[in-house]
Amino acid sequence: RINADRLQETIHHTCQWGAAHRYGSGPTETGMSRLSLTDDDAQARRWFAEETQKLGCSLVVDQLGNMFASRRGATSNPTPMIAMGSHLDTQPRGGRYDGILGVVAAVEVLRTFEENGYQTHHDVGVVNWTNEEGARFPKSMMASGVWAGKIPLEQAYSLADIFDPSVTVKSELQRLGYIGDVACSSAGYPLGAHFELHIEQGPILQDAGKKIGVVQGGQAYRWFTVTVDGRDAHTGTTPLKSRSDPLLAASKMIVASNSIAKSLGALASTGVFKIPPSSSTNTITSRVTFTLDIRHPDDAVVDQVQSLCFEAFKDIAKQDGRGVQVNWTLDTDSPATKFDPDCIKMVEKAATDLVGSDGWLHITSGAGHDSVNTSARCPTTMIFVPCKDGVSHHPEEYCSPEDCALGAQALLESVVNYDRL
Amino acid sequence: RINADRLQETIHHTCQWGAAHRYGSGPTETGMSRLSLTDDDAQARRWFAEETQKLGCSLVVDQLGNMFASRRGATSNPTPMIAMGSHLDTQPRGGRYDGILGVVAAVEVLRTFEENGYQTHHDVGVVNWTNEEGARFPKSMMASGVWAGKIPLEQAYSLADIFDPSVTVKSELQRLGYIGDVACSSAGYPLGAHFELHIEQGPILQDAGKKIGVVQGGQAYRWFTVTVDGRDAHTGTTPLKSRSDPLLAASKMIVASNSIAKSLGALASTGVFKIPPSSSTNTITSRVTFTLDIRHPDDAVVDQVQSLCFEAFKDIAKQDGRGVQVNWTLDTDSPATKFDPDCIKMVEKAATDLVGSDGWLHITSGAGHDSVNTSARCPTTMIFVPCKDGVSHHPEEYCSPEDCALGAQALLESVVNYDRL
Ligand SMILES: NC(=O)NCCC(=O)O
Ligand SMILES: NC(=O)NCCC(=O)O
Numbered sequence: 001r002i003n004a005d006r007l008q009e010t011i012h013h014t015c016q017w018g019a020a021h022r023y024g025s026g027p028t029e030t031g032m033s034r035l036s037l038t039d040d041d042a043q044a045r046r047w048f049a050e051e052t053q054k055l056g057c058s059l060v061v062d063q064l065g066n067m068f069a070s071r072r073g074a075t076s077n078p079t080p081m082i083a084m085g086s087h088l089d090t091q092p093r094g095g096r097y098d099g100i101l102g103v104v105a106a107v108e109v110l111r112t113f114e115e116n117g118y119q120t121h122h123d124v125g126v127v128n129w130t131n132e133e134g135a136r137f138p139k140s141m142m143a144s145g146v147w148a149g150k151i152p153l154e155q156a157y158s159l160a161d162i163f164d165p166s167v168t169v170k171s172e173l174q175r176l177g178y179i180g181d182v183a184c185s186s187a188g189y190p191l192g193a194h195f196e197l198h199i200e201q202g203p204i205l206q207d208a209g210k211k212i213g214v215v216q217g218g219q220a221y222r223w224f225t226v227t228v229d230g231r232d233a234h235t236g237t238t239p240l241k242s243r244s245d246p247l248l249a250a251s252k253m254i255v256a257s258n259s260i261a262k263s264l265g266a267l268a269s270t271g272v273f274k275i276p277p278s279s280s281t282n283t284i285t286s287r288v289t290f291t292l293d294i295r296h297p298d299d300a301v302v303d304q305v306q307s308l309c310f311e312a313f314k315d316i317a318k319q320d321g322r323g324v325q326v327n328w329t330l331d332t333d334s335p336a337t338k339f340d341p342d343c344i345k346m347v348e349k350a351a352t353d354l355v356g357s358d359g360w361l362h363i364t365s366g367a368g369h370d371s372v373n374t375s376a377r378c379p380t381t382m383i384f385v386p387c388k389d390g391v392s393h394h395p396e397e398y399c400s401p402e403d404c405a406l407g408a409q410a411l412l413e414s415v416v417n418y419d420r421l
Numbered sequence: 422r423i424n425a426d427r428l429q430e431t432i433h434h435t436c437q438w439g440a441a442h443r444y445g446s447g448p449t450e451t452g453m454s455r456l457s458l459t460d461d462d463a464q465a466r467r468w469f470a471e472e473t474q475k476l477g478c479s480l481v482v483d484q485l486g487n488m489f490a491s492r493r494g495a496t497s498n499p500t501p502m503i504a505m506g507s508h509l510d511t512q513p514r515g516g517r518y519d520g521i522l523g524v525v526a527a528v529e530v531l532r533t534f535e536e537n538g539y540q541t542h543h544d545v546g547v548v549n550w551t552n553e554e555g556a557r558f559p560k561s562m563m564a565s566g567v568w569a570g571k572i573p574l575e576q577a578y579s580l581a582d583i584f585d586p587s588v589t590v591k592s593e594l595q596r597l598g599y600i601g602d603v604a605c606s607s608a609g610y611p612l613g614a615h616f617e618l619h620i621e622q623g624p625i626l627q628d629a630g631k632k633i634g635v636v637q638g639g640q641a642y643r644w645f646t647v648t649v650d651g652r653d654a655h656t657g658t659t660p661l662k663s664r665s666d667p668l669l670a671a672s673k674m675i676v677a678s679n680s681i682a683k684s685l686g687a688l689a690s691t692g693v694f695k696i697p698p699s700s701s702t703n704t705i706t707s708r709v710t711f712t713l714d715i716r717h718p719d720d721a722v723v724d725q726v727q728s729l730c731f732e733a734f735k736d737i738a739k740q741d742g743r744g745v746q747v748n749w750t751l752d753t754d755s756p757a758t759k760f761d762p763d764c765i766k767m768v769e770k771a772a773t774d775l776v777g778s779d780g781w782l783h784i785t786s787g788a789g790h791d792s793v794n795t796s797a798r799c800p801t802t803m804i805f806v807p808c809k810d811g812v813s814h815h816p817e818e819y820c821s822p823e824d825c826a827l828g829a830q831a832l833l834e835s836v837v838n839y840d841r842l
Contacts, residue, residue, distance in 0.1 A: 033699060091699075091701055091703075091704055092698075092699030092700070092701060092704075093653050093697070093699045093704065093707070133701070133703070134701070134702060134703065135701035135702070135703070135704075136701075138701075138702050140702075140703060162701070162702075163698065200658070201655050201657075201658040202655075202658035202659065202660075203660075203663065219657070221657060223702050223703075231815070232514050232814055232815040232816075233812065233813075233814060233815060234622050234623075234787070234788060234813045234814040234815075235688065235690035235692060235714045235716070235814075236622070236640070236642060236688070236714070236716050236787040236788040236789065237621070237622040237623035237786075237787035237788050237811065237813065238623065238787075238811065239623075239624075239688075240679075240682075240683060240688065242624065242811070245690075247675065247691050247692070247694060248675060248676070248679055248691070250672075251671075251672035251673075251675040251676050251691075252672075252676050254668065254669060254672040255669070255672050255673050255676055258661075258669055258741075261661075262661060267656065267657070267660075267661065269656035269666075269703075269705060270668050270669070270672075271656060271668070271700055271701055271702045271703060271704045271705060271706060272696070272700050272701065272702055272706075273668060273694060273696055273700075273709075275693070275694055276514070277513075277584065278454060278512075278513030278514045279513070279692055279693050279694075280512055280513060280554070280555070280556035280557075280559075280583070280692050280693065280814075281555060281556070281559050281561075281583075281644050281692045281693055281712040281714055281752070281753075282512075282554070282555065282556070282561060282644075282690075282692060282714055282788075282814065283512055283513075283514065283556070283692045283814040283815075284690060284692060284814075285692060285693075286514070288694075291702040293656045293657070293702055293703055295656070295657050320679075331702070332702075365658075366655070366657040366658035366659075367655060367657040367658050367703075368657065390658065390659065390663070391654065392654075392655045392658065393653055393654060393655040393656075393701075393703065393704040393705075394652070394653040394654060394704075395653075
């Protein structure tokens, strides 16, 4: 049995690094801003290293700062460890559970093994994946993507901070001393399986009154950065027909992408919208950059939304005044994923044992997770627990202590089931 | 006769302070970024003070940093000076002529008087008005507005930097030592008349092949800051119907304002669009702030565009998901203006003498100018000269040396005509 109080204490202990966006007077009533590879992230990493080493784990840091902590099993010829993985980085206005719960619960599972003198058959351990959020360096699940061979290492290294192009993943890893010797790949550090506990981040479990989601896979998504170029001009003296107004065009593009996605039952969202700092009320700006995030459980629908959007964008670029230039880059491409049937069965069994067969449901993840990447290289699945009103990527993101504990217990039992398999 | 070469040299000499946005290799092929009450603006102000004092002018700085340089006329009982005024501040991506030409040409007129030993009947002088652009502190023609009694002094003092709320007009005036003793009002420093030379900033003169615009007045305009509040949410797990997405709503509002203005032959423009710095690709942002600039020669049409826009905005705020909150503030309100018939006649005469009656035309200003404010308190008009392709508020803004010189000569002759009246 995991220790529910210790789990809570540890979650909030680690949230001292990067606590932000207070919304209430209680000690834990803040959100988090612990962007990947910042000083706060480094503090959380140091905690992770110390804590797992205290539990007798051996720790490996790979070339991208992924941290693998492994506890020996009984078997004499060691096999790749059964991993419980998630991430300690957060969104800039994120909460205390997204990613954090998965890593801290995994540490709690190891603590429970340790204090009960429980020996697994295989090696079992925890992974802290670098830059899952893609918030600071705009490629989500970055380091698990490199580990899985989906993203070239050099491409990840050269990713720049979204607001400060002078800073890259590599320069921050170097600054913090987090470039390890081991290759970031499934050959460099193979895993036997990957289980990830995570808050659902959506409303499905809460609405259905269920306690555990057994995750079948993840929906597809793609991220783009769209750049619209126009020409500075005076707002009072420049007739509409003489303008080349990127802000008007970008607005039309965002409206169009939303309506295209809606018509196909998909999602299209813009989270970042930037103009040059030298902008003013009475000047048409020269350039707009915005992000576009397209999602659907079916790869083909993501394709379709994408091509309809870019057709519409090209059309909009010609619509007003002298027109604008539009260009885009693909930043993240995460196809639809199906998780491993054996892993899923182990989680189903754990869930039924804990909450009965009526207490859980099958679910497909709306968000990307490191598990989407690991599933390309090792048997993988995830366990979801409900979060209040399905809210995440928000300071008030909340998962009750009972649900955190239930999730951690389900994680423990899934791993034990899999280890026995 | 003004000295055309000296005029050019002086324009570009003063553009050493705040030169920015190089677009060619020539020494003058840069734009300007000399925002009001920055260190660069202070350097230009010091040049203005020294130069006018060298010409024997007495210099007065009022409470808002407006600079009045006055040269004695022949009359024994002094009357309020005939002013030639404009501004030395620029847009963040502005050019070398907007405002600057008007002030430097006025200094050139005084130099021409001085070297010819020409004595006017009345006192004649130059005004450098503070924060005409409204680019940094978002109220255009701010200090002439206070002088004219249209804007309360305290309201101007408390205006904050559009990107740094900790800095205000007052704190910057204090920092630079530019709060003078004289009241900023037409009682504190009365003017007998106000003539302003300015680039047209539009394409009308160039298209008509005319050299001088005799300005009849200015079109009406209003500036608003619109704030749209929503709620952070995950872009992958939050169904469209559960969202409160201010970025989508703001985009729709900008598209709507453009189409409303278009349908009424008016202008509506958004130059500034801001989201919180803690934004990311996979998070719906919590707040968007954007500016709206509505213009038309007729006050009633500006009214109409405004009310249609805000009706549409309220409607859009309810359209998607859980809706958003929309609020706005009025930042600048500049009604349509008619300039003084006597002043206009003096400019018409000067223009006819210089380029013949076919060489100039009557024109209404699309942009606001300090003259719009002074015209409420003293006889006022303006002289326009063409600028290349009507481009301004852009680094490549350009007025040929010949047109600059012709404008300065027209300014001189208009003032002489008026002085003799
Ligand atoms: N779980 C999560 O928020 N991951 C970030 C990648 C995504 O946007 O889906
Ligand atoms: N002339 C000029 O650009 N003035 C600033 C006020 C306006 O936007 O019209």
